[in-house]
Amino acid sequence: MTRGTRGRRAGLAAGATLALTLTACGGSVGGDTGGGNGGGAADPLSIGLMAPITGPVASEGEAMKMGFDLALKEINADGGVLGQDIEVDFLDDKADPAIAAQSANRLITENQVDYLFGTITGDTSLAVGKVATEAEVPFSTAEMGTAGICTPYVWAFGETDPMILTELVPHMLETKGTRVALVGSDYSFPRGFNGLARELIEGAGGEVVAEEYAPLGTADWQPVIGKLSSAAPDWTLSAVVGGDAVSFVRQADEFGLLATSDITGISLIQDYYPAMGGVTDGRELVTRYSDALPGEANEKFVAAFREAYDWDAPIPGVAANAYEGLKFIAAAVEAAGTTETAAVMDALSTTTTDGIFGETSFTENHRFQTDMQLVRVEAGGKYVPVENLGVVEDPTECR
Amino acid sequence: MEAVVSFALAVLTLFGFYALLALGMGLIFGQLGVVNVAFGDFVMAGAFVMYGLEAVPFVPRVLIALVLGGALAWAIEKLLLRPLYVQGFLATLLAMWGVGIVLRQTADAVFGSTPASVASPVTGSISVLGVQYPTYRLVATTVSLVVVVAILFVVYRTDFGMRLRATIDNREMASLLGIPPRPMIMATFVFGTVLAVLAGALQAPMLGLTPHLGVAFLAPAFFAVLVGRPGSLAGPLFGAFVVALLSNSLRGLFSETTATLLFYAALIVLIAIRPQGLDWKRPQWTTALLARRPA
Amino acid sequence: MTVPVRSRRVGRRHVVAVAITCVGLAVAPFVLLPYPLGLLTLALAYGLFAFGLDLAWGRAGVVSIGHAAFFGLGAYGVAIAVDRDLPVLPVAAGAVAAAVLVAWLVGRAGLGPKAQASTMAVLTVALTLIAEQAARSLLGLTNGGNGLFVPGSGVVADYYRTAAAVVVVVVLVWLVVLRGALGRRFLAVRVNESRAAHLGIDPQQTKTLAFVLSAAVAATAGAVAAPVISLISPSSAGILMSTQVLVWLAVGGRGTIAGAFIGAALVTIGQQYLGDAIGSWYLLILGVAFILVVRFFPTGLVGGVLALVRRPLAEQAAQGAALETRRRPRSGSSPRDGAGPAGKAVELVGVVKGFGAVPVIQGVDLDVPTGQVLCLIGPNGAGKTTLLSIVGGDLAADEGRIRLLGHDVTAWAPHRRTRLGLGRLFQIPSVFLELTPRQNLLLAVAEARRVIELPAELRRFESQDSLRAQDLPLADRRALELAVVLAGGPDVVLLDEPAAGLSHEDSIRLARTLRAVAEEAGCTLVAVEHDMEIVRELADRVVVLANGRVLVDGSMDEVARHDEVRSAYLGAV
Known part of the structure; x- marks a missing residue:
């Protein structure tokens, strides 16, 4: 499960004539079609990166690629992994599961990569996760969750729903009130996110007074806001994503919903801040990353990121996840001393790093563990950590 | 009472928006026989001009957006559509689909796909019969409705409007009466497109802007055009009203997703039982040209 | 009247064309690397989808702007069968049957004597919007936006299965429908509906049949494509997929079998390599290229190429329909029995x-x-x-x-x-x-x-x-x-x-x-x-x-x- 599944890319295409060069040698039949990656000790670490840089989630894809590229540059400048530069093959997955699966296959069989990294939308992550598992190649996403894909080969660097909600819900119930409205874009991730929130809210003595979902691409939120307002919630948990998040929050402000009740949730993340026009200032949310996190590693990352990409806005969490993710993978491969899958996977489960988030490691159920932060949004897009919540366990088993 | 007032306001707001869209689309459809599938993208373009020129004060900015949109429409009609009319509506539909892609990708290239927004020129809300309603929405709705009324006035009460209706009704006859068809076609396309741009510009402060913004407006606007009574320019307005009313009622009664499904289902039923309610005017001059060619 | 018969239903050149295609398809895995082969597999499945749409749009002139609804139905049929461990073939057949039923209902409503071209356009658009939303909302059945995974069986096996299915479906449809009475009637209805009716052809029935058949082929294409796409999500049935297929056909050329497949292949494979070459700009370039094709090659690229090849005019006009028949007159109407x-x-x-x-x-x-x-x-x-x-x-x-x-x-x-x-x-x-x-x-x-x-x-x-x-x-x-x-x-x-x-x-x-x-x-x-x-x-x-x-x-x-x-x-x- 990841956020941001906004349907297939808007792309379509036209017939530009293309010269499809056919390699004369080495067809598919008889060749090694099983994938596999028998990297020896002397091989450089080669990673296949897939990011949707076109289509409806291109902004997330770009952000992830930025974080990844920055880490890559730093690692290689420091002498690479196992004494050699990391090699990266990049493909645009176009947020299309069919293309993503084909691309993953291509990276494994043609480029013989040791590791797959990337994808944003849940359907593409699922597709690549299946391909990676079949080919026995480790695969990491930098997005939230991916809890739905449970195979030994998938190592997700995103934060999961329980990590965000376990501490957020009691905090909000305590400080804002017990009447809660849930709202989200209508697809799997928001529904799962809000479903868990409901469990937690009701378990803690709160009350869900409204729950609404609107299809992706909804521009007019008036009827939804009307229903939420008439339920008179103390606060709203919003899992509305993308451009819709901006439309929803701004219209909620217009109609006075935000004057009478508080708001938190995915809609408040850094990616959407510049377009919010300041209406989310003063609100709180739980995230893992904020560019205002203390620590030398983060300060260095923020400075490098702002300089490399001429970036003024809050740095998106997905960029930080990708940055830290690649650093973590590099550390694990270094520790394994080889790019061989089994050894790398062993190393992934035992490696710990002290990076931009603080201490990080993978749990037995492949959850990327690190401190979670209660963050307050302040004017100008400062996501100020107000409380370090420590490690928030996500004990959920694979579904 | 309050519920009634807020429902009425919601319907009115949506009607104002879709009335502009349906009127523009209906004009183009009636006059040119073109299903303008890039219409939503012109809405998006209008909104992004508002975003891109944020330094300019609001009202002049809207005017700039209209001028730019008109110029773009002029170029599209002249260079792309004109040779395609004789090939029937699918050719122009596909061409406009291509235009839509180019508009979306241009916006993507220029502004990126991170959601953007436009500051509202008027903030706060005022009380309407006991209901607090955002001021800017009322302003935008009022402007839309004034424009619609002005268009109706022009169409039904002026000489130009009479020529317009004449060419839509029977191009050959109008042409015989000395109304040149080419400029009328051009004027209709430019004007219809400008209405979409205006709708986008007015709507911009309420929306999270992404290059894919316009896609969602296409289907309801299209339905509004087709539900209306054929042969009448007021038809799309009626259609827009049906769409606004239906959409708001369903969304009030059901969950959003159920409402969406019911909305389309209702339109299917409406169209299936009353196909005559649709107006698919194949431009008469196409038929005339086709018939004349062999002779 | 007797008109001498000059060509047969299946001529030698048809057999040769099929043979060459089969050999070409069979050889492809030996010369292509896995990735291009995978893309070719996808292009073949998409080509079948375009071929299906062409039966309605290119052959009988029936507009459908929402054909992905049928494609998605077939794809989800397979995906749901795999997900629930049901036998795949019967469920896929059921999905195709469902597509036929839906198409028949839509055809009844949208192709009646009073309906206009717009009726079908609107009905099919609404159909695809409903299909996409339903796939997104019926979480229990479709797993919502995350979609359902359909495992493939290896690049080469997938390729051969897809190619075989495509060849069988295309040859069957061509032989039974396009070269038969129905293909002739499609042509008649498309070219001049009123005259067709006044020859005794039922236009509504003919167009409905074309649409139903087209839906059945599209659903079959969806079922064939499912393991190739590997993850079936609501967009498979959605409006963008629906317009994609229109684009494939517009680019390739309607009314020809080659056009459907070449259009799908060019766009599917082309956008991959173009995307590799120029990154995110490829969509803008493709948009412009698409406009140019629509503007300057109204009959599609295949049509444009064919126009350069000197072919007998009659052959061009007939679109592959077999017009020459050795039929007996309609039974039950002997001359002069009708006088009242x-x-x-x-x-x-x-x-x-x-x-x-x-x-x-x-x-x-x-x-x-x-x-x-x-x-x-x-x-x-x-x-x-x-x-x-x-x-x-x-x-x-x-x-x-x-x-x-x-x-x-x-x-x-x-x-x-x-x-x-x-x-x-x-x-x-x-x-x-x-x-x-x-x-x-x-x-x-x-x-x-x-x-x-x-x-x-x-x-x-x-x-x-x-x-x-x-x-x-x-x-x-x-x-x-x-x-x-x-x-x-x-x-x-x-x-x-x-x-x-x-x-x-x-x-x-x-x-x-x-x-x-x-x-x-x-x-x-x-x-x-x-x-x-x-x-x-x-x-x-x-x-x-x-x-x-x-x-x-x-x-x-x-x-x-x-x-x-x-x-x-x-x-x-």
Whole structure:
């Protein structure tokens, strides 16, 4: 499960004539079609990166690629992994599961990569996760969750729903009130996110007074806001994503919903801040990353990121996840001393790093563990950590 | 009472928006026989001009957006559509689909796909019969409705409007009466497109802007055009009203997703039982040209 | 009429083409690396989808802007079967059957006699929107936006399975449908629906069949594509997929099998390599390229290339349909069995028709005995053409009964009346303009009620195969229309100003031909005519219509003597 599944890319295409060069040698039949990656000790670490840089989630894809590229540059400048530069093959997955699966296959069989990294939308992550598992190649996403894909080969660097909600819900119930409205874009991730929130809210003595979902691409939120307002919630948990998040929050402000009740949730993340026009200032949310996190590693990352990409806005969490993710993978491969899958996977489960988030490691159920932060949004897009919540366990088993 | 007032306001707001869209689309459809599938993208373009020129004060900015949109429409009609009319509506539909892609990708290239927004020129809300309603929405709705009324006035009460209706009704006859068809076609396309741009510009402060913004407006606007009574320019307005009313009622009664499904289902039923309610005017001059060619 | 048969249903070049394609497809895995092979597999599956759409859009002219609904149905059929450990083939077959059912319902609603092109456009758009939303919302069945995974069975195995399925489906559809009576009727309905109906083809049924078949192929393509796509998500059934397939077909070219596959392959494979080369700019470039194709290659790239290749015109026009048939005439209609009681060919009883508030026909009673040549005359606006259209079935009477050859046909559509023995000529000759004169005749013969010998005068069209009917001069087009109608073997022929626009000599010649037809074949003729010289040449009996009523009924001389007629109409004569 990841956020941001906004349907297939808007792309379509036209017939530009293309010269499809056919390699004369080495067809598919008889060749090694099983994938596999028998990297020896002397091989450089080669990673296949897939990011949707076109289509409806291109902004997330770009952000992830930025974080990844920055880490890559730093690692290689420091002498690479196992004494050699990391090699990266990049493909645009176009947020299309069919293309993503084909691309993953291509990276494994043609480029013989040791590791797959990337994808944003849940359907593409699922597709690549299946391909990676079949080919026995480790695969990491930098997005939230991916809890739905449970195979030994998938190592997700995103934060999961329980990590965000376990501490957020009691905090909000305590400080804002017990009447809660849930709202989200209508697809799997928001529904799962809000479903868990409901469990937690009701378990803690709160009350869900409204729950609404609107299809992706909804521009007019008036009827939804009307229903939420008439339920008179103390606060709203919003899992509305993308451009819709901006439309929803701004219209909620217009109609006075935000004057009478508080708001938190995915809609408040850094990616959407510049377009919010300041209406989310003063609100709180739980995230893992904020560019205002203390620590030398983060300060260095923020400075490098702002300089490399001429970036003024809050740095998106997905960029930080990708940055830290690649650093973590590099550390694990270094520790394994080889790019061989089994050894790398062993190393992934035992490696710990002290990076931009603080201490990080993978749990037995492949959850990327690190401190979670209660963050307050302040004017100008400062996501100020107000409380370090420590490690928030996500004990959920694979579904 | 309050519920009634807020429902009425919601319907009115949506009607104002879709009335502009349906009127523009209906004009183009009636006059040119073109299903303008890039219409939503012109809405998006209008909104992004508002975003891109944020330094300019609001009202002049809207005017700039209209001028730019008109110029773009002029170029599209002249260079792309004109040779395609004789090939029937699918050719122009596909061409406009291509235009839509180019508009979306241009916006993507220029502004990126991170959601953007436009500051509202008027903030706060005022009380309407006991209901607090955002001021800017009322302003935008009022402007839309004034424009619609002005268009109706022009169409039904002026000489130009009479020529317009004449060419839509029977191009050959109008042409015989000395109304040149080419400029009328051009004027209709430019004007219809400008209405979409205006709708986008007015709507911009309420929306999270992404290059894919316009896609969602296409289907309801299209339905509004087709539900209306054929042969009448007021038809799309009626259609827009049906769409606004239906959409708001369903969304009030059901969950959003159920409402969406019911909305389309209702339109299917409406169209299936009353196909005559649709107006698919194949431009008469196409038929005339086709018939004349062999002779 | 017998037209010599020149080509068979399956010619040698067809066999050669299939063989070359099969060999080419079989060899591909030996020369392609896995990734291009995977893309080719996807392109083949998408090509089948485009081929399916082409059956409706390219062949029968039925618009569908929401075809991914059917594709998605097939894909989800397989995905759900895999997800729930159900047998895949029966479930996929069920999905195809569901697609057929849905398509039939949509076709019934959107292709009726009153519906317009827009009706189908709107219905299909709504259909795909509903399908996508349903796939997103029915979490239990479809796993919502995350979709369902369908495992493939290796690049090469997937490729061969897809290629085999594509070849089988395409060859079957081509053999059974496109080269059969249905393919011929698709062509007829697309090129000229009204003329097709007046040859006895049921346009609604034909178009609905095309749409249903097209949906079935699209659903099959979805089922075939499912393991290749590997993750079936709501977008597989959505509006963007629906427009993609339109784009493939527009780029490749409609009405050709190669066009569907080349379009899908070019776009699917092209955007990958273009995307690799120029990153996110590829979409903008492709958008521009697409506009250029639509603007400068209206028939698609394949059409553009074919236009450069010199092919016989007839071959181009036929779109691969087999027009030449060795069929027997429609069973159950032996010559001359249709004459009604007392030999009445046409009987009108109290026919009334108005348009809105304007009454046009205000109560007409008329009997036409078998074999008679009747001319309808009258001033402009008298309702002559309207009356003819009511007899032909193109307009429905508000009141009254119409009996044709002893049957009450008041509620019958034109094609049923045609099958009963009615032939109709229009004021503007209605023939298949895109086809050659010979092909026009072949279509008529294929639907004919009986085999007849054309008058010598008209037999020249039987061999005229190197120009399109639209390039004929008006007089010849009118003669061709007559030939087409006569080839159908009618007992009653309706003519609407057959001499309009013809030179004096041409019209006299036409009148003599008509007279000869009436006498030799024993046809009943009802003609609207202005030219009194023609009327004199032609008519056994003249009926004067004025203000929607019969003013005078008698021989030419009787009518000419009639005072009211003279004052109302014949003053000039």
